[in-house]
Amino acid sequence: MGALGIGLIVVLGIVFILFIWYFSTFNGIRTSELKVTEALSGIDVALTKRFDVLTKMLDTVKGYMSYEKQTLTDIVRLRSGMTMGERIEANKNMDNVRRDINILAEQYPELRSSNNFVELQRSIVDVEEHLQAARRLYNSNVTDYNRRIITFPSNIVAGMMGATRKAYFEADEAKRQDVKMTF
Numbered sequence: 001m002g003a004l005g006i007g008l009i010v011v012l013g014i015v016f017i018l019f020i021w022y023f024s025t026f027n028g029i030r031t032s033e034l035k036v037t038e039a040l041s042g043i044d045v046a047l048t049k050r051f052d053v054l055t056k057m058l059d060t061v062k063g064y065m066s067y068e069k070q071t072l073t074d075i076v077r078l079r080s081g082m083t084m085g086e087r088i089e090a091n092k093n094m095d096n097v098r099r100d101i102n103i104l105a106e107q108y109p110e111l112r113s114s115n116n117f118v119e120l121q122r123s124i125v126d127v128e129e130h131l132q133a134a135r136r137l138y139n140s141n142v143t144d145y146n147r148r149i150i151t152f153p154s155n156i157v158a159g160m161m162g163a164t165r166k167a168y169f170e171a172d173e174a175k176r177q178d179v180k181m182t183f
Helices: 003-080 084-099 101-107 113-150 154-161
Strands: none
Touching: 003 113, 003 154, 113 154
16 A cells, blocks of 8 residues: 555545544534523423412412401401400300310311411422522523534534524513512
8 A cells, every 4th residue: 555545544534533523513512502492491481380380379378368367357256246254255165175176176177378378488489499490501501502612623613503602591571570479
């Protein structure tokens, strides 16, 4: 084999290595871009969850607050018409109820708005953490993608692909707003 044959093999080897490098880099950039798209979808899921969960929890809390308010209003109204003797008798009855609470608890509805508020607060924390995690994942994937398309030598392939930098997460104004919680 002559010098021409060895030179041809070396040139073909270099072309083959460049070909493998090009497609490996191309696929890496496309995979990174797909991860960015997937992470953006995760943010949309988190925003939807945030809205759905918080509005449903808020409706539940409002409904129970209304029930409690009516119950307490009825109790106060009934007590306001009692004589002192009836109030003393009612107080004695309440003392008996307090002593036997473990037995009688199932027979009386519990007023639980404070538990509803605690659950609402937990839900708020949960959905906000989910949203923050989705944002972090997205921004991490954007960083990886942008790094791939601006660093040498992969920026050569990125330029040939027409790849452009992705922006970090910026919620549009409607999605960025918290759920309005008015009681």
